[in-house]
Amino acid sequence: MSAPPDARSGPGSRLRPADLLPLATVGLRGRRVRTALSTLGIAIGIAAIVAVLGITRSSQSELLTRIDRLGTNLLTVTAGQSMGDEVPLPATAGLGVARTDGVERVAVTAVLAQVHVYRSDRIPHTQTGGLDVRATDEDLLTTLDGHLAAGVFLSAATARYPVAVLGHQAAVQLGVVRPGPGIRVRVGGHWFVVAGILAPFELAPELDRAALIGLPAARDVFGYDGHPTRLYVRADTARVAQTVDLLARAVNPAEPPAVQVSRPSDTLTSRLLVADSGTSLFLGLGAVALFVGGVGIANVMVISVLERRAEIGLRRALGATRPHIAGQFLVESLVLATLGGLTGTALGALITYLTALQRGWPAVVPSGAAALGLGAALAVGALAGLYPAVRAAGLPPTDALRAI
Numbered sequence: 247m248s249a250p251p252d253a254r255s256g257p258g259s260r261l262r263p264a265d266l267l268p269l270a271t272v273g274l275r276g277r278r279v280r281t282a283l284s285t286l287g288i289a290i291g292i293a294a295i296v297a298v299l300g301i302t303r304s305s306q307s308e309l310l311t312r313i314d315r316l317g318t319n320l321l322t323v324t325a326g327q328s329m330g331d332e333v334p335l336p337a338t339a340g341l342g343v344a345r346t347d348g349v350e351r352v353a354v355t356a357v358l359a360q361v362h363v364y365r366s367d368r369i370p371h372t373q374t375g376g377l378d379v380r381a382t383d384e385d386l387l388t389t390l391d392g393h394l395a396a397g398v399f400l401s402a403a404t405a406r407y408p409v410a411v412l413g414h415q416a417a418v419q420l421g422v423v424r425p426g427p428g429i430r431v432r433v434g435g436h437w438f439v440v441a442g443i444l445a446p447f448e449l450a451p452e453l454d455r456a457a458l459i460g461l462p463a464a465r466d467v468f469g470y471d472g473h474p475t476r477l478y479v480r481a482d483t484a485r486v487a488q489t490v491d492l493l494a495r496a497v498n499p500a501e502p503p504a505v506q507v508s509r510p511s512d513t514l515t516s517r518l519l520v521a522d523s524g525t526s527l528f529l530g531l532g533a534v535a536l537f538v539g540g541v542g543i544a545n546v547m548v549i550s551v552l553e554r555r556a557e558i559g560l561r562r563a564l565g566a567t568r569p570h571i572a573g574q575f576l577v578e579s580l581v582l583a584t585l586g587g588l589t590g591t592a593l594g595a596l597i598t599y600l601t602a603l604q605r606g607w608p609a610v611v612p613s614g615a616a617a618l619g620l621g622a623a624l625a626v627g628a629l630a631g632l633y634p635a636v637r638a639a640g641l642p643p644t645d646a647l648r649a650i
Contacts, residue, residue, distance in 0.1 A: 271581055277550075281582065284546045287539030288586025288626065289593060292619040295533070296594025299615035301601050308607040319350075319486050320390065320449055323477040323497055324506050332357050334473035335497055335505070340383075342496040343477055348489035351480040353389040354461070355382045358468055361434035363410070363457040365420045369432075377416050378456040379433055381464035389478050390450055397425035397442030405460025408467065410438040414446045415454040433457060436467055449510035450478065539586060540626035547579050547634035555641060562643035572639035579631020580624060587623025591616050 274281045323343065325333040336342075340354040358381055362374040386392070387399045399411055410431060412422055417440075420431060425440040432438075438459065447453045464470035477497070481489040486509070494502040551558070558571055595611045602609035 267577060267581075271578065274578060274581060280546060281585075284539075284543050284582050285586040285589060287542040288583055288623050289539075289590035291533070291537070291539045291626075292587050292590025292623055293593040293597065294590075295622065296591050296611065296615045296619045297597040297601075299618075300594060300598030300609075300611040303610040303612050303615075304598060304602040304607040307610050308605075311608070318509065319481045319483045320510055321479040321481055321486070321490065321493065322450075322508050322510060323479060323493055324475065324508075325498070325504055326506055332475035334471075334475055335477070337472040337474075339474055339477060339497045342499075343479055343493060346489065346492050346496045348482045348485035348492070349479055350482055351385060351389040353383055353386040353478040354474045355380050355386065355458075355476050355478070356461075356464070356470065356474045357476075358434070358464060358470065361468055363416065363420070363434075364432040365422075367432050375419050376455060377419065378452070380453070380456045380458050381461050381470055382458050383461055386458070386478065387444075389480050390447060390453075391480075392447055392450075393445040395443045395445045397440070399442050399444075400458065400460050404441060406462035406466065407460075408433075408436055408438040408463060409441045409460065411442040411444060411458045412440055413444050413454040413456045413458070416457055417443045419455075431457065433459065434468055452476075537626070540583075540630045543579055543582050543627060543630040544633065546582070547575060547631050548637070550578075551575065551634050551638045551641075554638075558638055558641050559643045562641070568639040571641075572635040575635040575638045576628070576631045579634070580627045583623045583627020583630070584620070586627075587620045590623070591619045594619065 323335070323339070325335045334356070340352055343349055343352045358379045361379040362371070363377050363379050364371075364373075382400070384400050384402060384405060387394070394411075395414065395417075397411070400409065410433060412420065412425075412431070417423075422429060422431070422440055422443065425442050427439060429440045430437045431440055438457070444453065444458075461470065465472070479489070479493065490507050490509070493507045494505040497505045561571065594615070598611050599609045601607075
């Protein structure tokens, strides 16, 4: 009796590449529930990776769009704070800033201390609701590139009269739905007509909780001394850094260190860094899920080798070589991983789309995320199937057949 053909000789050792995939999927098609559960482990890990990358990129895309829309060339100038209150700047601060190189527009504002706004004269003076009254010039809206939700903004004609424009939150809190000649609020013991309501200022949230009146009216009615507390500066985009260095001396030549210059868009930019740091954490969790899925595939393949010893022995006796057996089980593991990778990529993209749709973000699924997911799935599948494949190929035909 002659020995079974070996990989190195005999016509029985041939296996066409086209037959390898159908042969490798015989076990998967015969055990569909086990195949589905094994695929699920890989799919969860890949879905986590793709969804984390997609959601992060979608969030970053939304933030970048907002930063581009709002502009990175808006600067604010203050003289620090005392007990949470804005400290006045020199009376010439606005004029000095307007003459500074790189400054395109400047708006002067001042918090009127001890002046508050109320919906009626029946409300106790102690119930201010945290709302401010700010005096401002007519250039505020153009400097901030802001918009009105309703009505009109202060002008040279109305700034000297008892006319107010409410910030978005202030209007909500005061119960003012729309402006008009008959709509009035009580400002520091005087009635002011509400001419307009502002849309929210994302880069100047302090204005959302304020009632704005003209500088001349503040001077005539409340004795405003002309010292601003905050300047809004729109600088040339190409010279923002140089302008920041010049503003402190332009505002207060005698004591530049007492002046604080900030860029409100830096707050949004810092959120990009926070999103990046959170991405690493969630990617780690996705990698753990992927590792667990790989261990599940390895376990399934080892069990499959034990259950199919008779099949392995019969194929070896009929002429299949060790590389053929190893290739069959390795491809079977890769098919499992590929199914999990494709399912996980589709699931991760769906999660990204639904999350972006719910939050109003642009849905972005990086192509690199899909490639990374499939590549990781194949790598895990190859590693998970390597040992079972080697073990199956190492089974002697006689021992395998004896187990029947």
